[in-house]
Amino acid sequence: QKEVEQDPGPLSVPEGAIVSLNCTYSNSAFQYFMWYRQYSRKGPELLMYTYSSGNKEDGRFTAQVDKSSKYISLFIRDSQPSDSATYLCAMSADSNYQLIWGAGTKLIIKP
């Protein structure tokens, strides 16, 4: 079993829909949770960074962490075609340790 599981998709939704992307993990020591976005032929870019449990909102994006269920989510409101990309989750137990990555979910927003 991988430490971090993420459905590779693709997930295809119509423009304007609310998108929910998820990762599950097995290591209860993880405390730092990140979402990266990767466009085709580009490097990943950091979207959201949360520590421990709870929600964090930034514009149309909301990151949610449920440590009791070992489950994290990224919600995208009013999705746009420009949101079409691969979304990777990453997490670590401590800022001194390497990140553990999900495989990424390919998201397609249809105009």
Place this chain on the structure above:
Amino acid sequence: EAGVTQSPTHLIKTRGQQATLRCSPISGHTSVYWYQQALGLGLQFLLWYDEGEERNRGNFPPRFSGRQFPNYSSELNVNALELEDSALYLCASSPWAAGNNEQFFGPGTRLTVL
């Protein structure tokens, strides 16, 4: 502020050859990370350098090696190339080792092994 840069953009080699990939971190960043992203496999951690020292390496054979120079730029060397080494190699940097959760990525070098 200039981002992380990588060179070359594309590299084509034949099996058994050696490949050298280069990375320049964001100015002021001391940590450099290397990842392999093969099609459909997500990011696989290769190496982490900070202040010129190798801090950690992923589950890759010794023919994957690298170094970090005094100016914090880094080089990844892959010896005895195999077909399955074909992938996008990504370099990332962070301000310091203790802040390695926020990594800033370059555009990658696409290595093709024929």
